[in-house]
Amino acid sequence: MKHVVIAKNLTKNFERKKVLDNINLSVRENEIFGIIGPDGAGKSTLFRIFTTLLLGDSGECEVAGYNVVQDFAKIREIVGYMPGNFSLYMDLSVEENLQFFASIFNTSIEENYDLIKQIYRALEPFKNRKAGALSGGMKQKLALCCALIHKPKVLFLDEPTTGVDAVSRMEFWEILGELKSQMSVIVSTPYMDEASLCDRVALIFDGRILSLDTPKNLCESFPHTLYEFRGIPASALDSLRELAGVHSCFLFGNCYHIVFKNLRQSQKHNDTNIAENITQDSIKNILENFDFPNMSYKEIGASIEDCFMEFLQ
Numbered sequence: 001m002k003h004v005v006i007a008k009n010l011t012k013n014f015e016r017k018k019v020l021d022n023i024n025l026s027v028r029e030n031e032i033f034g035i036i037g038p039d040g041a042g043k044s045t046l047f048r049i050f051t052t053l054l055l056g057d058s059g060e061c062e063v064a065g066y067n068v069v070q071d072f073a074k075i076r077e078i079v080g081y082m083p084g085n086f087s088l089y090m091d092l093s094v095e096e097n098l099q100f101f102a103s104i105f106n107t108s109i110e111e112n113y114d115l116i117k118q119i120y121r122a123l124e125p126f127k128n129r130k131a132g133a134l135s136g137g138m139k140q141k142l143a144l145c146c147a148l149i150h151k152p153k154v155l156f157l158d159e160p161t162t163g164v165d166a167v168s169r170m171e172f173w174e175i176l177g178e179l180k181s182q183m184s185v186i187v188s189t190p191y192m193d194e195a196s197l198c199d200r201v202a203l204i205f206d207g208r209i210l211s212l213d214t215p216k217n218l219c220e221s222f223p224h225t226l227y228e229f230r231g232i233p234a235s236a237l238d239s240l241r242e243l244a245g246v247h248s249c250f251l252f253g254n255c256y257h258i259v260f261k262n263l264r265q266s267q268k269h270n271d272t273n274i275a276e277n278i279t280q281d282s283i284k285n286i287l288e289n290f291d292f293p294n295m296s297y298k299e300i301g302a303s304i305e306d307c308f309m310e311f312l313q
């Protein structure tokens with residue numbers, strides 16, 4: 001299997017802080033690879049190293065078979081990069097921005113119009129409008145067109161959906177789904193729900209990869225039985241966490257996700273009765289300690305966010 005991006009033991013410090021800590025990953029051809037993690041996890045630093053804008057301190061990195069240090073000029077020709085702040089020229093019009101990015105790569109809008117036409121269609125009515133006057137979703141589409149105008153082999157998108165409304169986010173992911181037949185897409189996001197739209201994801205926190213797999217495999221390997229409780233107010237979080245038998249408890253919107261102690265899947269399979277008794281005792285404990293008439297609970301499958309929280313335990 002061919003890999004288009006490879007990082008081996010990649011490390012980066014800023015002053016004394018380790019921002020990337022021994023990163024190992026490889027991205028396959030024509031996949032959407034997600035780097036999922038909260039603010040400050042190191043996503044942008046990783047993207048800057050891949051796109052040759054920053055040097056790592058140690059380790060190795062390759063993009064499309066080229067080394068990010070020795071072959072930086074070649075890599076710059078063949079990657080598309082959409083940084084977190086979209087990096088458009090706000091005083092230039094939509095069309096002028098696109099022309100500018102095309103001219104940097106010695107190409108023209110006409111030459112590569114096929115690749116962007118689906119996306120550009122929504123922008124065309126506003127082609128004389130200054131980029132600064134576009135909505136968030138429109139700026140995002142224009143920035144994507146600018147990153148695509150030279151037909152890159154590998155597309156790096158750093159938090160492309162941050163600050164963009166829910167409809168534009170979904171539209172954007174649909175576009176990525178169509179683009180992946182023509183290139184590899186590496187996309188970072190702090191939104192855990194976007195992980196399921198990637199072929200594979202790396203969960204990153206504090207400069208370290210916590211796990212790397214398909215979203216499905218990650219969720220299926222969640223090592224506990226997970227319960228969703230409804231009808232308990234948010235103010236009960238601390239009290240729930242202090243209850244005997246509770247391994248972890250997180251608030252997800254208006255419901256709680258709770259894992260009880262001693263309920264690892266292995267135990268569940270080996271001795272279902274004991275595990276089941278422990279769960280029932282713990283649930284009884286909750287029912288007795290809290291007098292919430294509308295409280296209900298059920299067993300649920302883990303989401304990527306549940307997995308992420310479990311890795312941080």
Ligand SMILES: Nc1ncnc2c1ncn2[C@@H]1O[C@H](COP(=O)(O)OP(=O)(O)OP(=O)(O)O)[C@@H](O)[C@H]1O
Pocket residue numbers: 014015019037038039040041042043044045046159
């Ligand atoms: N040039 C720099 N000098 C010093 N520290 C930096 C520099 N760039 C990033 N950092 C620090 O490195 C850490 C990782 O930052 P990075 O921007 O890579 O994270 P991120 O996951 O992209 O999050 P965000 O969405 O907040 O940018 C943060 O603690 C940040 O403050």
